[in-house]
Amino acid sequence: MSKRQQAGFLPDGRRLHLQDGPIDLILQADGTAGAIKAAYDAACERFTTLLDELCAELPLLRAQLAPGSTLPAGTVARRMVEAARPYADKHFITPMVAVAGAGAEAILKAMTGAADLARAYVNNGGDIALHLGPGTRFEIGMVDRPDQPRLFGKLALGPADGVGGIATSGRHGRSFSLGIADAVTVLAADAPMADAAATMIANAVDLPNHPGILRVPADSLQPDSDLGPRLVTRSVAALRKAEIDRALARGERFARELLQQNLIVAAALHLSGATRLVHAAPGLMTTIKQAKDIETHAAS
Structure with missing residues (x-):
């Protein structure tokens, strides 16, 4: 080197x-x-x-x-x-x-x-690229926002789950986001697919034209950003439950489209303490059960 x-x-x-x-x-x-x-x-x-x-x-x-x-x-x-x-x-x-x-x-x-x-x-x-041979497993803890980590579930994967990539995106991550998700974690067949899908689903979790969301041109923060003058999210005011549900529903619809197109295996969407899950993999039931418990608590 x-x-x-x-x-x-x-x-x-x-x-x-x-x-x-x-x-x-x-x-x-x-x-x-x-x-x-x-x-x-x-x-x-x-x-x-x-x-x-x-x-x-x-x-x-x-x-x-x-x-x-x-x-x-x-x-x-x-x-x-x-x-x-x-x-x-x-x-x-x-x-x-x-x-x-x-x-x-x-x-x-x-x-x-x-x-x-x-x-x-x-x-x-x-963003993780993963290889699992016969009889092996891979476990990770999943958090609802990367800047203030709080474990919402444990993800246990085996070879039969068909997951070769795990990625997380959102407005608190390393890259700019067009949406307001705290975090979106995606499982996909490979790491590039998971990376792209996490970003796009996080962009879809949004409340367009909401007065409590501050957005600024990406190139005003990073002149060489590939997003150019597109508006990226910088802060989000406290949201009502109905607004949280509406934003998550937008992201969930998009994630389900990707699931139907075999672009993802599963996704977990987080915003203001609430969680939505999109999946079709029985092997992920441990994570799904824990995340649903937290979602119910957050909504009560």
């Missing part, structure tokens, strides 16, 4: 931390000692090229995706385009919507391509 890139194990000696500019990854591989070493070596080697590969095509990746748009050359960039394309006909979207998920997926593919692993994951700032 170059001096710009950093790699080191976390105190548990099992999870590897990779950092290069804005890319900050935590990854773990499970298997034999030889397989784990081969996977980590492959991850480090692939990581050395990841940021430069994306930067080489950054103007194209920040441009609105539309029919006839020029395809990028890089493999990660093309995965970003593939994840964004289902939304391009009806919504403003750029390939950057899937950058974190696609980056995580690229490192995971390097790991699983180099070794036979029982289980592996790559966490890119909360």
